[in-house]
Amino acid sequence: MPRVKKSEATRKRLLARALVLFQKKGVEQTTMRDIAKAAGLSLGAAYYYFPSKDALVFSFYEDNQRDMEELAASATGTLRERLGVLFHGKLESIRPHRKMLAAIVQRLVDPGDPLSAFSQQSRQVRERAIAVIAATLDIADDLRPLAAHALWLLMLALMLVYINDDSPGEKRTHGLVDDALDMAVPMLPLLATPMGHALVERVTSALARADITLT
Amino acid sequence: MPRVKKSEATRKRLLARALVLFQKKGVEQTTMRDIAKAAGLSLGAAYYYFPSKDALVFSFYEDNQRDMEELAASATGTLRERLGVLFHGKLESIRPHRKMLAAIVQRLVDPGDPLSAFSQQSRQVRERAIAVIAATLDIADDLRPLAAHALWLLMLALMLVYINDDSPGEKRTHGLVDDALDMAVPMLPLLATPMGHALVERVTSALARADITLT
DNA sequence: GCTAGTTTTTGAACGTGTTCAATTACCGCG
DNA sequence: CGCGGTAATTGAACACGTTCAAAAACTAGC
Numbered sequence: 223m224p225r226v227k228k229s230e231a232t233r234k235r236l237l238a239r240a241l242v243l244f245q246k247k248g249v250e251q252t253t254m255r256d257i258a259k260a261a262g263l264s265l266g267a268a269y270y271y272f273p274s275k276d277a278l279v280f281s282f283y284e285d286n287q288r289d290m291e292e293l294a295a296s297a298t299g300t301l302r303e304r305l306g307v308l309f310h311g312k313l314e315s316i317r318p319h320r321k322m323l324a325a326i327v328q329r330l331v332d333p334g335d336p337l338s339a340f341s342q343q344s345r346q347v348r349e350r351a352i353a354v355i356a357a358t359l360d361i362a363d364d365l366r367p368l369a370a371h372a373l374w375l376l377m378l379a380l381m382l383v384y385i386n387d388d389s390p391g392e393k394r395t396h397g398l399v400d401d402a403l404d405m406a407v408p409m410l411p412l413l414a415t416p417m418g419h420a421l422v423e424r425v426t427s428a429l430a431r432a433d434i435t436l437t
Numbered sequence: 438m439p440r441v442k443k444s445e446a447t448r449k450r451l452l453a454r455a456l457v458l459f460q461k462k463g464v465e466q467t468t469m470r471d472i473a474k475a476a477g478l479s480l481g482a483a484y485y486y487f488p489s490k491d492a493l494v495f496s497f498y499e500d501n502q503r504d505m506e507e508l509a510a511s512a513t514g515t516l517r518e519r520l521g522v523l524f525h526g527k528l529e530s531i532r533p534h535r536k537m538l539a540a541i542v543q544r545l546v547d548p549g550d551p552l553s554a555f556s557q558q559s560r561q562v563r564e565r566a567i568a569v570i571a572a573t574l575d576i577a578d579d580l581r582p583l584a585a586h587a588l589w590l591l592m593l594a595l596m597l598v599y600i601n602d603d604s605p606g607e608k609r610t611h612g613l614v615d616d617a618l619d620m621a622v623p624m625l626p627l628l629a630t631p632m633g634h635a636l637v638e639r640v641t642s643a644l645a646r647a648d649i650t651l652t
Numbered sequence: 653g654c655t656a657g658t659t660t661t662t663g664a665a666c667g668t669g670t671t672c673a674a675t676t677a678c679c680g681c682g
Numbered sequence: 683c684g685c686g687g688t689a690a691t692t693g694a695a696c697a698c699g700t701t702c703a704a705a706a707a708c709t710a711g712c
Contacts, residue, residue, distance in 0.1 A: 225688090225689065225690085228690090229689075229690075232690085263690095263691075263692090264691060264692045264693065265692085265693075266691065266692055266693065266694095267690070267691050267692070270689090270690065270691075271690095
């Protein structure tokens with residue numbers, strides 16, 4: 223087996239074992255030593271493949287984001303229906319790994335140092351998540367960035383609620399998804415009114431003055 | 438010196454030394470060993486007074502929250518002016534300790550385990566911060582919880598922006614404070630219209646169905 | 653002043669994330 | 683097939699947050 227393939231297989235095995243342990247014991251209670259052992263590697267080898275424990279957690283989320291992109295691409299129906307598919311699907315996809323969400327959300331909102339590779343990676347995944355939402359929105363181009371960012375923040379908030387949702391089938395959070403989308407989606411056409419445009423322009427320029435650009 | 442006074446003085450000295458070091462080196466680069474040494478104590482003694490490094494960080498924020506309560510009590514003028522005093526004052530008060538903000542914000546949004554003392558402490562501080570904003574708002578009782586929570590989320594977002602603001606006098610973030618309040622405050626009276634009341638009722642009941650109560 | 657009880661202090665030790673020099677294994681080329 | 687170069691692997695060691703048993707210090711009551 224050529225090296226590239228073997229190393230890729232090893233990396234995948236490591237991640238897979240980590241996910242099983244994170245699911246079983248939680249991220250904090252799972253040690254890198256546990257993970258290396260479960261993958262049949264030494265501790266140092268685990269660090270050869272992933273620079274940190276946090277990188278393992280985040281790698282899962284990057285993969286999950288890819289799944290969301292496919293899900294969004296295949297969703298059909300009204301905007302409300304497509305957003306519903308996306309939001310509910312996101313929660314379902316993450317369900318077995320809810321214990322990792324706290325760590326993930328914290329990473330996503332971490333202001334970090336803008337120059338660090340660490341932060342740039344987070345930003346990249348964040349931007350891709352926002353791009354998926356933006357691609358789902360069929361509204362005017364100038365309105366889309368702000369609306370997509372707002373919906374992404376809603377998604378984050380919902381994930382935070384999901385973490386501690388112990389209702390059967392997490393129906394509380396899923397119900398909140400529906401309620402929130404039922405409120406948010408009818409507001410989107412209001413953004414296309416002159417007043418809506420003015421509001422968006424005002425928010426966007428305030429952010430721009432603070433050097434914050436929504437792409 | 439009676440014990441209570443001496444131990445209180447020791448605790449204060451420890452916190453003061455920690456804050457100096459956090460300011461100089463950042464929270465992560467500052468070790469508990471550094472802090473203990475700077476306070477003239479052993480490492481174990483430092484842990485006698487504060488249960489964790491994080492607790493030191495958070496203790497500062499609790500004290501800062503108390504200062505905000507006094508500031509809010511003394512603010513006068515229009516609602517916009519009072520909120521401005523509160524928001525700008527918050528940023529100014531935290532300015533020398535911006536390096537600590539990332540850790541603080543993460544703690545404030547951490548979903549944690551609802552049963553843990555750790556989470557309950559965070560929630561308490563969060564609720565006090567929200568209560569200060571609520572006390573500043575002169576609007577109908579049924580509208581106040583939601584508006585206060587929204588403004589508190591705005592404050593959090595502004596703190597995240599503040600962390601990486603390298604403009605002179607952090608004028609970018611302060612400018613954003615003014616822009617944001619200039620947009621938000623005129624919306625508050627709109628909440629008192631029948632349509633506003635209906636919206637607030639709808640949001641509040643959606644949250645209630647998800648077991649989230651805004652107090 | 654002595655004693656018992658409590659608080660404060662200490663420093664060795666532990667567990668965990670991480671690092672890194674050395675070794676082993678692998679691959680491609682001549 | 684042998685060799686050089688590179689990738690993968692190892693395990694000891696380090697730093698840091700945290701813990702805890704033992705010792706020291708202090709206070710109040712007799």
